[in-house]
Each structure stands twice: as structure tokens, then as C-alpha cells.
Amino acid sequence: MTKDFNIDDISNLASIHLEEKEKLKLQKDLEIVLEHVDALKNIDVKDEKIDIHPLSKVLELREDESTPSLSHEDAMKNSPETKDGHFVVPPSIE
Amino acid sequence: MSLKPTIGMETHVELDTESKMFCSCKVVETDEPNISLCPTCLGLPGALPVPNKKAIEYIVMLSLGANCSITKEGMFHRKNYFYPDLPKNYQISQFDFPVGVEGSLEIVIEDSLHTVAIERVHMEEDTGKSIHLGSGRIDSATSTLLDFNRSGVPLVEVVTKPIISSAKMAVAYIEELRQLVIDLGISKGKLEKGNLRFDANISVAEEGSDELGVKVEIKNMNSLKSLEKAIDYEILRQTKMVQDKESIIQETRHWDENKQVTLSMRTKEGSADYRYFSDPDLPNMVINEEFIEISQNQIKETPEKKRKTLLDTGLSLSDSNYLDKGQRWLYELYLSTVKETFDCKSTFNFLTGELQGQMRKAEISELPQWVNSEKLAGLINLFENNEVSFTSAKDILAKLLIEDIDPKSFASDNNLIQSSDNDEIKTLVTSVINENQDIVERLENPEDKLVGFLVGQVMKSSESKVNPGSVKEVLLKELFG
Numbered sequence: 001m002t003k004d005f006n007i008d009d010i011s012n013l014a015s016i017h018l019e020e021k022e023k024l025k026l027q028k029d030l031e032i033v034l035e036h037v038d039a040l041k042n043i044d045v046k047d048e049k050i051d052i053h054p055l056s057k058v059l060e061l062r063e064d065e066s067t068p069s070l071s072h073e074d075a076m077k078n079s080p081e082t083k084d085g086h087f088v089v090p091p092s093i094e
Numbered sequence: 095m096s097l098k099p100t101i102g103m104e105t106h107v108e109l110d111t112e113s114k115m116f117c118s119c120k121v122v123e124t125d126e127p128n129i130s131l132c133p134t135c136l137g138l139p140g141a142l143p144v145p146n147k148k149a150i151e152y153i154v155m156l157s158l159g160a161n162c163s164i165t166k167e168g169m170f171h172r173k174n175y176f177y178p179d180l181p182k183n184y185q186i187s188q189f190d191f192p193v194g195v196e197g198s199l200e201i202v203i204e205d206s207l208h209t210v211a212i213e214r215v216h217m218e219e220d221t222g223k224s225i226h227l228g229s230g231r232i233d234s235a236t237s238t239l240l241d242f243n244r245s246g247v248p249l250v251e252v253v254t255k256p257i258i259s260s261a262k263m264a265v266a267y268i269e270e271l272r273q274l275v276i277d278l279g280i281s282k283g284k285l286e287k288g289n290l291r292f293d294a295n296i297s298v299a300e301e302g303s304d305e306l307g308v309k310v311e312i313k314n315m316n317s318l319k320s321l322e323k324a325i326d327y328e329i330l331r332q333t334k335m336v337q338d339k340e341s342i343i344q345e346t347r348h349w350d351e352n353k354q355v356t357l358s359m360r361t362k363e364g365s366a367d368y369r370y371f372s373d374p375d376l377p378n379m380v381i382n383e384e385f386i387e388i389s390q391n392q393i394k395e396t397p398e399k400k401r402k403t404l405l406d407t408g409l410s411l412s413d414s415n416y417l418d419k420g421q422r423w424l425y426e427l428y429l430s431t432v433k434e435t436f437d438c439k440s441t442f443n444f445l446t447g448e449l450q451g452q453m454r455k456a457e458i459s460e461l462p463q464w465v466n467s468e469k470l471a472g473l474i475n476l477f478e479n480n481e482v483s484f485t486s487a488k489d490i491l492a493k494l495l496i497e498d499i500d501p502k503s504f505a506s507d508n509n510l511i512q513s514s515d516n517d518e519i520k521t522l523v524t525s526v527i528n529e530n531q532d533i534v535e536r537l538e539n540p541e542d543k544l545v546g547f548l549v550g551q552v553m554k555s556s557e558s559k560v561n562p563g564s565v566k567e568v569l570l571k572e573l574f575g
Contacts, residue, residue: 069120
């Protein structure tokens with residue numbers, strides 16, 4: 001573990017289970033990413049305009065009009081379990 | 095050691111739009127689950143979000159109404175977390191560039207004005223709803239049912255700076271914000287329907303210290319009453335911990351309405367845990383001057399403006415605030431009635447006391463169309479000028495609520511007009527004195543309780559058609575000179 005991050009925290013936040021072997025590999029990969037970011041941090045950008053999005057296109061907005069949705073049956077189709085029109089999932093309390 | 099509490103409020107406002115925030119599914123208010131869904135609001139892979147223009151107009155209106163500056167070039171971020179009511183595993187929200195920043199709201203606590211600084215107003219989308227099955231207790235559920243009708247409904251989050259100092263102030267702030275969204279016409283503002291949902295960040299620190307204590311977030315307060323109670327409870331809990339030299343941990347706590355306590359839910363995530371990053375599906379959002387102007391022009395009324403109009407009629411700040419936060423028709427009725435009575439206090443008292451009281455009693459929520467300010471002003475003037483007694487005024491009002499009458503003609507047709515004619519009163523007084531000589535002899539001074547009895551006798555013999563004030567005056571003059 002480096003001081004900068006804890007691979008267990010990260011896998012926990014991402015809800016991904018990692019084996020010890022995978023943890024070691026990812027630890028190394030992420031360290032390389034962080035080193036790269038550190039290198040970027042050293043670039044002097046104080047005279048640069050903030051470019052907040054990679055695309056130069058401006059967001060298009062749509063009018064507030066509703067259109068027909070999926071039928072209830074279609075919307076539920078992929079669900080392994082349903083009850084009274086609801087999706088059923090395992091208990092979700094932290 | 096004296097401790098002071100500091101509170102910051104985070105309020106979610108559900109906008110009243112026809113369609114959802116990032117898809118064209120209809121916003122529905124129904125118990126029938128999962129009927130307004132599409133690939134976008136179900137978070138299916140490959141679905142692309144397209145923002146609702148009306149929702150952006152509404153958030154600009156709210157930001158302007160809360161005196162914020164508008165971020166002209168903004169963007170959307172993904173806030174990542176895993177919870178079943180959020181099918182994409184991220185919520186589209188805003189992080190660095192919220193639509194509104196650095197605003198303020200003027201609020202009223204009893205009879206004084208205060209200012210609450212607003213840090214940010216940002217756009218996001220609502221989540222679905224979960225129903226936890228099992229024993230009824232959320233932490234021992236056996237499974238969870240999901241309804242995604244609400245998923246993707248436009249939601250605005252309004253965040254204050256940590257400067258609220260009491261539960262009362264937090265309540266006054268929410269009342270003001272709620273009225274603002276109602277007056278702007280951008281949300282139904284119904285707390286019981288979840289149109290407005292609030293969390294409170296509370297900490298305590300030593301009085302005079304510049305640093306804030308450890309922040310605890312309180313959730314699950316569904317009414318203004320529970321907000322006030324939860325804040326008061328949490329301030330006490332933290333104060334006691336600090337005094338007992340226990341350390342407070344940064345966490346989220348849940349207000350338990352049954353037990354009337356706050357209970358620990360989870361250790362609070364820091365914003366880094368949400369791994370915010372710009373949403374690659376949504377390019378930069380430019381809000382130009384023209385767009386701001388269009389939004390500005392849609393603002394017809396704010397609670398602050400209404401309050402000023404009411405204050406200008408002569409009402410006190412707390413009475414103005416009462417009408418400001420009440421129903422729209424009552425506010426309008428007061429303004430048109432006071433123009434004819436020129437008496438702000440009695441108009442306010444009559445409309446908020448007698449009129450509303452009788453409407454409640456008669457179980458009517460809307461005034462019959464013939465009850466207008468002209469008739470009510472006529473009635474208020476009748477008793478203010480002592481032409482009818484207050485009891486008669488109440489009777490006339492009761493009649494007016496069920497039948498189209500003219501208060502003044504009704505009063506004269508039914509002999510309700512009080513006489514202030516001193517000769518007539520004098521005749522009545524003389525006969526009452528003659529008939530009650532035994533009592534008159536027992537009278538010691540003008541303050542004697544028996545004077546009241548004699549006034550009552552005169553009123554009775556006149557069938558309440560004389561003014562009691564004038565009767566007492568004449569009676570005392572006759573008895574004591």
C-alpha cells in the first residue's frame with residue numbers, strides 16, 4: 001500500500017471483488033496512473049483558459065414535452081424477479 | 095465552556111415539469127409502479143441523456159430568486175455510488191460549476207428579518223423509490239422493491255452556507271425557500287409529497303471560535319416539525335458529547351420519528367468517494383444572457399416582494415410573513431379588502447381569524463364566487479364603525495358564506511344595526527335603572543362588576559341593537575354623574 005490510496009477502499013467503492021493477485025497488479029497500474037497525474041500537476045497552467053469539457057460542442061436542450069414510454073411489460077422484461085409491478089432486489093441496507 | 099451550534103441546509107426541490115430531466119418520459123404522480131420508464135431513466139446501456147430546457151429555465155429562475163450569480167458556462171458531472179434506486183450507478187449532477195452560486199434569502203423569524211447565505215444551486219436528477227419488505231424495520235428487510243417512476247425527475251439542490259444558528263432559523267429558511275419555489279411556479283412545494291426534501295448538517299463549536307466542529311448530517315425529516323425536533327435533539331446530543339469530552343465522528347444520522355432521536359446510519363462519504371467526473375454524454379452547458387433574461391422575465395412574484403407589498407399596507411412583519419406564506423387567495427383577498435377598509439390590522443384579523451375559522455367550520459376550502467373584497471370590506475366597516483356588534487358581524491359572515499347577500503342591507507333588514515342614538519339609549523337605561531333599584535343601591539363605584547350586569551340588562555331589553563360601549567357611557571353618567 002502506498003500512502004496515496006488503499007486498493008481495498010477503491011474496490012469497495014467500485015463494488016468490485018478483487019483477488020489478492022489482482023490487487024497487486026492493479027496497485028501497480030494505479031501507481032503508474034498517479035505518477036502520470038503528478039507529472040501533469042507540474043505543468044504551469046495559470047495563464048490557460050479552463051477547458052472544462054473535452055468536447056467543444058455546446059449542450060443541446062430539448063423542449064419539455066413528454067413522449068410515450070416503454071410499456072410496463074417491456075420495462076420489466078429483463079428483471080429476474082418482480083412483485084406487484086416492482087423490481088425485486090436483495091435487501092439494500094448498509 | 096459555552097458551545098454554539100452551526101447548521102447548513104441541503105434542500106432538494108422536485109421541479110414541476112411535464113417530462114423528466116434527461117428523457118421525455120412523463121413525470122407522473124401515481125401509486126402504479128414502473129409505468130413511466132425508458133432506457134435512459136432505467137439506466138440501460140447506450141441510452142443518451144438530453145436535458146430538459148424548461149428544467150434549466152426553472153433552475154435559473156430559482157437561482158435568480160435566491161439572488162445567486164449564474165454560471166454562464168457550466169457542465170454536468172457523474173456522482174458515482176451504488177444503490178439499487180439508482181440504476182446507472184451514478185447520478186447526473188453538478189460539481190464544480192453549479193448553475194447558481196453565492197446568493198442569499200431573506201427570512202423572517204417572529205418579528206425580525208435575517209439573511210441566509212446560499213452557497214450553490216445545482217441541477218440533478220431524482221432517484222427511484224425503494225420499499226423495504228420484511229419486519230417493517232429498514233435494517234432487517236428481507237428484500238427491496240423498486241419503482242423507477244421518479245427516476246430522472248428534475249431535481250434542484252439548494253445548499254446554504256453553514257450559518258444557520260438554530261432549529262427555528264432552519265425552519266424559517268425552509269418556509270421561505272418553499273414559498274419561493276411555489277411563487278415562482280417551478281415546483282408544487284408539497285412537503286408531504288416529497289417535492290421538498292431536506293438534510294441538515296449540524297456541528298457544535300466553542301463560542302467565539304472560528305473553526306467549525308465535526309459535521310453530522312441528519313436525514314429523514316419529513317416535516318417542518320420533525321426538522322425542528324431533529325435539529326434540537328442533535329444539538330443537545332453533540333453538546334453533551336463535547337462536554338463529556340467524547341469525540342464526535344463525521345457520519346450520517348437518521349431521524350427516527352417514533353423514538354424522537356437521531357440514529358447512526360453510516361460513516362459519511364467524503365466528496366472524493368463519489369469519484370465525480372464530467373459526464374462525457376453531456377457537453378458544456380452554456381447559459382447566455384438571452385436565456386437568463388427569458389428566465390428572469392418569467393419571475394412574476396417572490397415571497398420577498400409579496401412581503402414588501404404587505405408591509406406597505408401597514409401590517410407588522412410577522413403578520414406580513416403569515417399572509418406571505420399562506421394561501422394565494424388569502425393574500426390577494428387581503429390586499430383588495432384593505433384597499434377599501436384602510437384598516438390593516440382589523441382586516442388581517444377578520445380574514446385570518448373569523449373568515450378562515452368559519453370556512454374551516456363549514457368545511458369549505460374555496461370562497462363562494464359572490465364573496466368578494468367589496469362585501470367583506472363592507473362587513474368589516476360595519477363592525478369597526480360600531481354599526482353592528484361583533485357577534486352580529488360573525489352571523490352576517492356565516493350567512494354570506496352560504497348566500498349572496500349584501501352585508502349592510504342584510505343587517506338593516508334583520509334589525510342588526512346597533513343604535514348609537516343617545517336618546518334611545520337613555521330611555522332604555524332609565525327604565526333598567528328603575529327596574530333594578532335594589533342593584534343600583536348596592537353599587538359602590540364605576541368599576542363595580544354590577545355595572546356590567548346593568549349594561550347586560552340594557553342590551554337584553556334592546557335585543558342587542560344598541561352599542562354596548564355607548565350604553566355603558568350613558569349608564570355611568572346617569573349613576574355617577
